[in-house]
Amino acid sequence: MLTRRRFFAAGGLALAGLAVARLARGARVAEIHMKSDMEGSDVWFDPIGVWVEPGQTVRWIVDANVHTTTAYHPKNDGHSLRIPEGATPWDSGFLVNPGDRYDVTLTVPGVYDYFCQPHEAAGMVGRIVVGKPGGPGAMAFDYFRGRPGTENWKAVPPAAQKAFPSVDAIMRRRIVRRTRGAS
Numbered sequence: 001m002l003t004r005r006r007f008f009a010a011g012g013l014a015l016a017g018l019a020v021a022r023l024a025r026g027a028r029v030a031e032i033h034m035k036s037d038m039e040g041s042d043v044w045f046d047p048i049g050v051w052v053e054p055g056q057t058v059r060w061i062v063d064a065n066v067h068t069t070t071a072y073h074p075k076n077d078g079h080s081l082r083i084p085e086g087a088t089p090w091d092s093g094f095l096v097n098p099g100d101r102y103d104v105t106l107t108v109p110g111v112y113d114y115f116c117q118p119h120e121a122a123g124m125v126g127r128i129v130v131g132k133p134g135g136p137g138a139m140a141f142d143y144f145r146g147r148p149g150t151e152n153w154k155a156v157p158p159a160a161q162k163a164f165p166s167v168d169a170i171m172r173r174r175i176v177r178r179t180r181g182a183s
C-alpha cells in the first residue's frame with residue numbers, strides 16, 4: 001500500500017512538471033493589441049513591430065473598436081504580396097468584442113506585413129519579422145510593378161506605407177511601438 005501511494009505521489013509531481021512546461025511555452029506567444037481612441041478616429045496595432053522566432057505564435061487581441069488582422073497577400077482581396085513566398089496567408093475576419101483574439105503560428109522566416117481591413121487607409125498596419133528578414137515584405141512597396149500577373153494587385157495606401165516600422169528597428173529592438181499619437 002505504501003509503495004502504491006509513493007507511486008501516485010511521483011505521478012503527481014510529473015504532471016505538475018508538465019503543466020509548468022506548458023505555461024513556459026504559452027509565455028512565448030507574442031501579443032499584439034488592437035487599439036482605438038473613444039471616437040474611433042485613431043486606430044493602431046500595439047506593438048506595431050514584433051520580432052519572433054520561427055514556429056512562434058502571434059496573438060492579436062481586441063482592446064477597443066472592430067478590427068481584422070489580414071496578411072498582405074493576393075488571396076486577401078488582391079492585396080500585394082508582402083509575406084514570404086510559401087507562407088500561408090491569414091485573415092481573421094471581423095473581431096468585434098473586446099478580448100476577441102486570433103492566433104497565427106509563423107514558421108517561414110522573413111518579413112510579414114499585415115493590415116486591418118476597415119482601417120488600412122487610416123494607417124492601421126503592422127510588421128512582424130520571423131527569424132531572418134527577407135522576402136517581398138522586405139522590398140519596396142512598388143517592387144511588383146511591371147511584373148506579369150500582378151496588374152490587379154492593390155498597392156499599400158500612402159498612410160499605411162508611412163506607418164510601418166523599419167525592419168532595422170524591429171531587428172534592433174524586437175518590440176517596436178508606434179511613435180505618433182496616443183498610446
Ligand SMILES: [Cu+2]
Pocket residue numbers: 034043044066067068116117118119124
Ligand atoms: Cu482596425
